[in-house]
Amino acid sequence: MLHFSRDEFASRRDRLLAEMAERKLDAVLLFAQESMYWLTGYDTFGFCFFQCLAVKADGDMRLLTRSADLRQARQTSILETITVWRDRGAADPTIDLRDMLDEMGLLGSKLGVEWATHGLTAANGRLVEAKLGSFAALKDASDLVPALRLVKSPAEIAYVREAARLGDDAFEAMLPLVAPGADEADLLHALQGSVLKAGGDYPANSFIIGSGVDALLCRYKSGRRKLDADDQLTLEWAGVKAQYHAALMRTVIVGTPTSRHLELSEAAREALSAVEAAMRPGKTFGDVFDAHAGVMEAHDLVRHRLSACGYSLGARYAPSWMEPQMFVSGNAEPILPGMTLFAHMIIMDSDSGTAMTLGQTYLTTEEAPESLSRLPLDLTVVA
Numbered sequence: 373m374l375h376f377s378r379d380e381f382a383s384r385r386d387r388l389l390a391e392m393a394e395r396k397l398d399a400v401l402l403f404a405q406e407s408m409y410w411l412t413g414y415d416t417f418g419f420c421f422f423q424c425l426a427v428k429a430d431g432d433m434r435l436l437t438r439s440a441d442l443r444q445a446r447q448t449s450i451l452e453t454i455t456v457w458r459d460r461g462a463a464d465p466t467i468d469l470r471d472m473l474d475e476m477g478l479l480g481s482k483l484g485v486e487w488a489t490h491g492l493t494a495a496n497g498r499l500v501e502a503k504l505g506s507f508a509a510l511k512d513a514s515d516l517v518p519a520l521r522l523v524k525s526p527a528e529i530a531y532v533r534e535a536a537r538l539g540d541d542a543f544e545a546m547l548p549l550v551a552p553g554a555d556e557a558d559l560l561h562a563l564q565g566s567v568l569k570a571g572g573d574y575p576a577n578s579f580i581i582g583s584g585v586d587a588l589l590c591r592y593k594s595g596r597r598k599l600d601a602d603d604q605l606t607l608e609w610a611g612v613k614a615q616y617h618a619a620l621m622r623t624v625i626v627g628t629p630t631s632r633h634l635e636l637s638e639a640a641r642e643a644l645s646a647v648e649a650a651m652r653p654g655k656t657f658g659d660v661f662d663a664h665a666g667v668m669e670a671h672d673l674v675r676h677r678l679s680a681c682g683y684s685l686g687a688r689y690a691p692s693w694m695e696p697q698m699f700v701s702g703n704a705e706p707i708l709p710g711m712t713l714f715a716h717m718i719i720m721d722s723d724s725g726t727a728m729t730l731g732q733t734y735l736t737t738e739e740a741p742e743s744l745s746r747l748p749l750d751l752t753v754v755a
Contacts, residue, residue, distance in 0.1 A: 373448045374413045375614040376527055381450050384411055385431060387520055392429055398481035399428045399473070400513050401500075404489035405689040407517040408435075409615060414449035416441050417690065419491040422457070422465040428476055436469050466496070466503040473507065484513025490691060518696050521686055523710040528616065528686070529735060532712045535572065536618035536733055536744035539611030542566040543620065543747060550624055550754045552601040556581050560596075563609050573612040576693035580608035580621075587623065587727035588720040590678070602627035606727050608716075615687040618744055619714045621731030624752045632721065636673075636728035637751040640717040643667040644730055644749065647681065647699075647715045651734060651741045657703035664699070664717065673719055682715040685733055711736040712744070 374381075388411065392400060402408055405419040412425070412433065418441040425435050434453040435445055445454050457468040473479075483504065487497060504510060524532065546562035560581050568574070578592035583599055587606040599605065603626040610619040625633055643664045650663040664681040668674055684695035697705050699715065716731030730749060734741035 373415075374450070375531070376413065378450060380525060380527055381412065383525075384520070385427075385433075388427065388517065389429060389431060391516055391520065392427075392484065395484065395511075395513070395516070396482060397429065397484040397511065397513065398508075399426055399476070399478055400484040400516060401426055401469075401486060402517065403486045403492035404517065405491050406521070406615075406687050407486060407489075408449075409687055409689075410517065410521050412449040412451050414445050414451060415615065416444045416448070418444065419689065422496050423491070424469055426469075426473060426476065426478075428478070432476060434472055434476065436465065436472055464499060464503075466499040469500070470503045470507055473504070478508060481508045482511060483508045484511050484516060486514050486517070487512055488514035488696075490689075515696075521695070522684055522697060522705075523708055524686065524712055525710075529710070529712070531614045531616040532618050532685070532733070532735070533744060535611040535613040535616050537611065538567050538570050538572045538613060539609060539618050539620050539733075540746050541570060542609060542611065543607075543622070547624075547752070547754075550599070550605065550626060552599055552603070552626060554599045556583060556596040556598070559605075559607075563607070567611055571613075573615060575610050575612050575617065576615075576688040576690050579610075580606065582606050585725060588722060588725070590718060590720075599626050604633070604727050606729055608729070608731070610693060615689070617685045617688060617693040618712070618733040619685060619693065619716075619731065620733070620745060620747065621716045621718070621729045622747075622752060623727050623729045624754060626754050628755075629751065629753055630724075630726065632724050632726040633728065633751070635671075636719045636721065636726060637730075639667065639671040639673055640719055640728050640730040641749055642671075643681075643717045644715060647717075648734070648741055651707055651713065651715070651736060652739060653707055653709060653736070655707045657697060657699050657705040657707065658701055660707070660715070661699040661701050661703070664715075665701070668719075673721075676719050676721045678718050681717065682713060682731070685712050685714045707736055709736050709738050713741070
């Protein structure tokens with residue numbers, strides 16, 4: 373059931389322990405599912421309940437979880453010590469966590485805590501503070517594992533490449549169905565069904581599909597419509613393999629594109645080219661955004677662009693496939709070889725009701741980034 377070798381997991385553990393030593397942490401408490409997956413292979417959606425992976429400075433790792441995930445942890449991970457907290461009325465699993473940490477000899481220690489994650493609700497975070505605040509010194513370590521995960525290993529890159537192939541295949545399976553009168557439900561079924569049929573996974577967030585006025589939305593919403601004879605269709609989807617994502621984004625025109633569609637398509641293509649030029653070592657995530665923003669400003673599109681133009685991708689869980697590192701103004705995170713980054717050019721002109729998007733996933737190298745998609749960047753028009 374393991375997607376990576378034990379040697380790779382050992383290397384990841386050693387990198388984590390080295391960073392813990394640098395920060396003088398006696399242990400870290402990991403609540404993000406992707407952190408647990410990266411470190412041990414543990415693969416579940418059980419993070420919607422309370423669970424915690426404690427990693428001690430000597431390499432000892434212990435998972436606290438519910439009985440429903442006991443076998444899940446045994447079958448998908450390298451973990452050997454798993455403690456189960458019992459579901460019952462007024463249960464407080466942080467008591468079990470404190471007891472487990474006491475058994476690990478961590479009373480009075482310095483604990484790094486992964487606070488910034490959907491795997492730890494505000495309510496559970498308050499319980500952690502209440503039960504552990506007098507037990508140990510709690511330090512925010514939310515950035516620790518995400519930073520280690522940013523540059524991908526060769527084995528991880530292989531999964532991202534496969535995810536990218538699945539994403540391309542999905543679009544090519546869907547495109548023949550796009551026509552006047554086509555139902556968005558059939559298009560979404562083709563996109564998602566293609567990925568699953570080829571052995572891929574569910575994405576960490578829903579695919580985005582919207583036509584007509586809904587083509588200007590950047591989020592999934594419920595409800596379907598059928599395409600008009602002249603229409604616009606915005607899609608954001610991803611191929612997913614072993615939880616690794618490779619996202620893509622396109623606006624497809626049905627019928628005859630308007631002059632505004634053509635203008636915005638040209639601007640999106642130019643902005644993506646500028647982003648590619650900035651997405652290389654020696655530059656920062658902020659530089660990538662500035663390259664995008666400069667093109668948008670030159671085309672008088674500042675009001676119609678977003679305040680971000682992409683982010684890092686990797687193994688992620690619901691509710692989002694976005695990693696924390698984003699292309700936004702002022703982000704000093706350096707571009708390094710071996711990152712898998714999604715760049716999206718999103719232009720939503722509400723004045724004219726015109727949508728235009730263009731996006732794909734890249735692998736950074738020592739020089740120019742490599743596009744992981746084979747799909748053309750030209751505006752797709754279905755007559």
